[in-house]
Amino acid sequence: xxxxxxxxxxxxxxxxxxxxxxxxxxxxxxxxxxxxxxxxxxxxxxxxxxxxxxxxxxxxxxxxxxxxxxxxxxxxxxxxxxxxxxxxxxxxxxxxxxxxxxxxxxxxxxxxxxxxxxxxxxxxxxxxxxxxxxxxxxxxxxxxxxxxxx
Numbered sequence: 001x002x003x004x005x006x007x008x009x010x011x012x013x014x015x016x017x018x019x020x021x022x023x024x025x026x027x028x029x030x031x032x033x034x035x036x037x038x039x040x041x042x043x044x045x046x047x048x049x050x051x052x053x054x055x056x057x058x059x060x061x062x063x064x065x066x067x068x069x070x071x072x073x074x075x076x077x078x079x080x081x082x083x084x085x086x087x088x089x090x091x092x093x094x095x096x097x098x099x100x101x102x103x104x105x106x107x108x109x110x111x112x113x114x115x116x117x118x119x120x121x122x123x124x125x126x127x128x129x130x131x132x133x134x135x136x137x138x139x140x141x142x143x144x145x146x147x148x149x150x
Contacts (some may be wrong), residue, residue, distance in 0.1 A: 001095055003030065008073040010049065011035025018062050018106060022072040023053035024065060025090070031068060032056035048072060049080035053087050063150060065089045074101050078107040078115070 008021025017036035024032045034051030040043055042058055049072055057063055065087045074096040084092060098108060102140075119126040141147065 001093060003033065004048075004071040005074045005095060007033045011037060011048075016040040018034075019020065019104070020048040020072070020074055022048040022070060024052050024056040024068050026056075026060070026065075026068045026072050028037070031059050045079065047077065047080050049076055050083050053083055063087075069093065072113075073100070078111045081119045 002020045003023045006021065007023065008019050011017060011021060012019040012035070017040060022034045023030055025108040032055035034048045034050045034053075034055060036048045037046040037051060039068075040046075043050040049070065052070070053065065056065055056068065060068075066089070067088045068090045070084060070092045071082075072092065072094045073096045075094045076092070077098070099108070102109065114122050119128070
């Protein structure tokens, strides 16, 4: 965990983004490290966990991290939590809570509130369009020979 906190501090002090860090370990080996680099990369998805997951997958040559453990300096936000579930590590350890992050000005609670609202009532209204054509893609996927399920 200390390595995740250290990489968070390093990224923060370099002006890359907020005070968040993540380390991914497989066995006794550190596979990847990532710090929040939202500001440096001008990328709102460049949270520490996402950065580390992307690097770990490249290093391991896999889109899943099933035999890995993820250490993060703060409880994952909804986006990072989704990325973690897709990556399927065997365990996640976190240090600070989302309440701690909120106290420092990083508040993701509004996202949790938005998820349960009807599409049209969200702060960013959402409308469905083109469903029939999009559903056909799922039918094509189901019949695609040699596909890799994930």
